[in-house]
Amino acid sequence: MTPPDAPHNRWSDLDRPPLNAAALRRGLLKPGGLWTSLDIVESTGSTNSDLAARAAGSAGGTVLVGGTVLVAEEQTAGRGRLDRSWTAPPRSGLFLSVYLTPGDVPAERWGWLPLLAGVAAATGLAQSAGVDMALKWPNDLLVTVDGTERKTGGILAERAGDGVVIGMGINVSLRAAELPAPHAGSLGLAGAVSTDRETLLRAVLRSLEEWYGRWREADGDAAASGLRTAYAAGCATLDRTVRAELPGDRSVVGEAVAIDGDGRLVLATGGGLQEPVSAGDIVHLRGAGGGLT
Template sequence: MTPRDASDDSRWSDLDRPPFNRAALRRGLLRDGGHGSLYHDLEVVQRTGSTNQDLVDRAVRGDAEEGAVLVAEEQTAGRGRLDRQWTAPPRSGLFFSVLLTPAEVPVRHWGWLPLLTGVAVATGLSRAAGVDTSLKWPNDLLVTVDGQERKAGGILAERAGDGGVVIGIGVNVSLREDELPVPTAGSLALAGAVTTDRDPLLRAVLRSLEDWYGRWRRAGGDPAVSGLQETYAAGCATLGRTVRAELPGDRSIVGEAVAVDGDGRLVLATGEGVQEPVGAGDIVHLRAV
């Protein structure tokens, strides 16, 4: 699907959800024309299928460089992990992707990028929205609504050619209860956010991502040296819980989530006394320990 420009006349159809101010976002993020900043280009489109797919395609064609940011007011074919659909009303959330090319970091550490992004998103939103956020391994953003843990956002990382990774981020900002795709979903508004103005929220998340990505790169991707492993564990709601890991091949494991190891895998202590690392799969929180 071809992206449509954010100047579309329908942008004022919901005055409670104003469009992004592209000029202000660029002024705030593309410092000195991109010099000294991770971000060198930021585009806002009115509607597209998937910002991740668009940016992956551009990177593969050589039409995008590291730090390119693509933001959509609406996604019609947004995707989460395991090709799950991500839908939300126009201008109700943050739907954007960033191209990263961590050439100086060994590829074995690239698996930390979704977790790094989770830390950055949670940190940025906690500061800007005043909402207590936590992370469900590996890449879900959780908020508390009426005493219940709900998913308000997610992260999807996709390879873009040999040297790039596109990180896609989706966060429900102003969704009301009757707009939620499933009862277990949430939004910043429902969690009591002090603001649902998406401009400062997006700036806060992107600045936090720039900060954490810089630390991680300077440490050669080492999650311990960069402080990423410790910070992720501190904000991970999965640790200390009894969980079920639903693995490829219709296999599942139940155990206590006891650690996130140096490769970013979730370590489960099973009832048989075995510690088993999980690198991919769906995690279901069963109960607190």
């Protein structure tokens, strides 16, 4: 018999109960809705890798359809941007991926999907957790802990099959001693009124369904759907001096002045020049929150 305090016992941490798949399906899988299936696994390497393999047909089983949701209680090889690892204690956060197939939207507009996911997650979490959320371009979720901006979540989007896999990792109940890095935070440390993961997950997925629907109805036009305005309004990177660490070991320092029509961050650099950044790592040097983030 497994001792009740064994490390992987489902009830070893009563502050972190397991998710109820049946209850989540009842609340989220509706006729005519975006979400078509929702599965929860106890542990996996990466939910993004799992869905991407299924989309490519390399995992066997049934064909992956749009609206699939995969949630893990624990990820052992979670991935962030630039192949960075993402790890957290079991049931301490939301670790999920969704598969979307926006086939009727021009492919050149699909680059807005990770930014859309950021807006949706920030909106859903602000409403359900009662915590002020901000976005760091392109796809980090920020909270304020003891007056300092901290990363509490990240988003990774990957083309797979006929669609896009969008993964989210969100720190919910991580305690200070469990944080993986000094710049990390969690909803709990930011004073969330609720860290109930089922409540938070429902809010995030409903918000994602709403924003994705608006975007598709506008044929992927970020301006017409209101997505570009919403992203800019919640983006903590704008109006700050930043350093963009770009591919090829190049870096640019400038003021982040806009998000352009393609979702790129526009930097005003020396001599009145403006440079759009489509990929890279952004470091906040100074501005609204102060300090380096």
